Amino acid sequence: MAITRALGGALAIFDLAGSRLAGSEPASPARHLVVHEGEPLAQLAATGPHADAALELMSDALGLVVHHARSRELAAVTHEEAMRLTFAELTEHNQRLQRAVARLEELDKLKSNFLATMSHELRTPLTSVIGYAEMMSEGLAGPVTPEQREYLTTILGKADQLLSLITAVLDVASLESGQLAVERCVLSLSELVANEVATYQPQASRRGITIQLESAGETVVYGDRKKIRQVVSSLISNAVKFTPDRGRVGVAVQPGPLEPHAEGTPLTAVQLVVTDSGIGISRDQVDKIFEPFFQVDSSSTRAFGGTGLGLTLAKAYVEAHGGRIWVDTTPGQGSTFTATFPTRVGEPAP
Numbered sequence: 173m174a175i176t177r178a179l180g181g182a183l184a185i186f187d188l189a190g191s192r193l194a195g196s197e198p199a200s201p202a203r204h205l206v207v208h209e210g211e212p213l214a215q216l217a218a219t220g221p222h223a224d225a226a227l228e229l230m231s232d233a234l235g236l237v238v239h240h241a242r243s244r245e246l247a248a249v250t251h252e253e254a255m256r257l258t259f260a261e262l263t264e265h266n267q268r269l270q271r272a273v274a275r276l277e278e279l280d281k282l283k284s285n286f287l288a289t290m291s292h293e294l295r296t297p298l299t300s301v302i303g304y305a306e307m308m309s310e311g312l313a314g315p316v317t318p319e320q321r322e323y324l325t326t327i328l329g330k331a332d333q334l335l336s337l338i339t340a341v342l343d344v345a346s347l348e349s350g351q352l353a354v355e356r357c358v359l360s361l362s363e364l365v366a367n368e369v370a371t372y373q374p375q376a377s378r379r380g381i382t383i384q385l386e387s388a389g390e391t392v393v394y395g396d397r398k399k400i401r402q403v404v405s406s407l408i409s410n411a412v413k414f415t416p417d418r419g420r421v422g423v424a425v426q427p428g429p430l431e432p433h434a435e436g437t438p439l440t441a442v443q444l445v446v447t448d449s450g451i452g453i454s455r456d457q458v459d460k461i462f463e464p465f466f467q468v469d470s471s472s473t474r475a476f477g478g479t480g481l482g483l484t485l486a487k488a489y490v491e492a493h494g495g496r497i498w499v500d501t502t503p504g505q506g507s508t509f510t511a512t513f514p515t516r517v518g519e520p521a522p
């Protein structure tokens with residue numbers, strides 16, 4: 173009632189029906205209807221020397237308050253509507269994404285099944301090709317001239333190459349459908365590695381590349397011979413393939429920690445370390461080399477053969493044994509791939 177006092181009279185606010193809302197009711201007052209944006213809001217009554225000024229002031233003040241409240245209300249409604257729209261959009265977007273993911277999963281399954289079936293269908297006739305070529309080269313169909321033998325050797329070599337490619341595709345398909353089975357037996361990793369090094373030696377010496385083999389300590393692991401051999405073969409083949417002529421490849425088998433950067437921890441694994449003085453891999457490509465079909469240089473003029481499956485399978489096989497695989501590499505200087513296989517500690521006896 174500070175206003176009333178300041179005005180030296182009385183001031184009251186009534187609703188449209190005439191009930192008092194605030195202020196003291198003056199006797200025989202001047203009445204005033206407050207209208208805001210064409211809409212009657214309330215009635216005012218005032219007495220005193222400045223009654224008219226008080227009515228005008230109060231009317232303006234009420235108008236302002238209502239205007240303010242209305243604009244707040246409008247902002248809230250607009251905001252709410254915007255939120256509702258955004259929510260609806262998000263929900264729809266989400267549903268679209270879910271449908272896309274389901275579709276992709278379905279396609280992925282189809283692709284894996286297709287790969288598995290195709291590989292099987294390709295392998296069967298190829299096995300016959302190899303079988304008959306072998307029989308011919310053994311002279312079962314009559315004497316073979318040196319030239320024929322040379323042709324047969326080429327046929328067998330290429331057929332073998334094709335067979336390993338088909339096998340790799342089949343393996344990737346079975347990986348993707350989660351059907352990777354690991355057989356376990358006790359094996360000496362250094363022995364297995366020495367055999368693989370011997371296989372690559374002729375190919376390497378033709379290009380003046382030396383392969384140095386080192387083996388130290390206990391290197392017995394409990395694993396799947398075929399799969400571990402494929403890991404070893406894949407790493408050595410890459411080292412030779414991606415090293416220029418007269419380069420160096422080092423292969424070491426030794427007890428070591430299971431994980432990368434775990435120096436000083438117990439030696440719970442046998443490590444296979446393959447080092448080369450080759451082309452190396454740039455930082456932005458290094459994370460992708462374990463992905464299926466990825467090759468750093470995928471151009472048609474690519475100098476190196478292969479399908480880009482070697483490391484994908486190697487990683488899957490190593491991890492199926494509970495091991496790890498990683499690479500340290502510097503472009504232009506070379507790479508070091510390390511694969512670890514847990515030693516038999518804590519594993520069931522064969």
Ligand SMILES: Nc1ncnc2c1ncn2[C@@H]1O[C@H](COP(=O)(O)OP(=O)(O)OP(=O)(O)O)[C@@H](O)[C@H]1O
Binds near residue numbers: 469477479
């Ligand atoms: N030692 C290495 N030095 C440089 N680059 C490498 C090395 N090993 C792998 N890479 C790069 O990683 C890619 C993937 O290797 P991966 O072994 O999976 O496939 P690939 O050797 O091309 O084909 P595949 O092994 O199926 O015959 C290679 O194409 C190459 O670009």
Ligand SMILES: [Mg+2]
Binds near residue numbers: 406478482
């Ligand atoms: Mg390879």
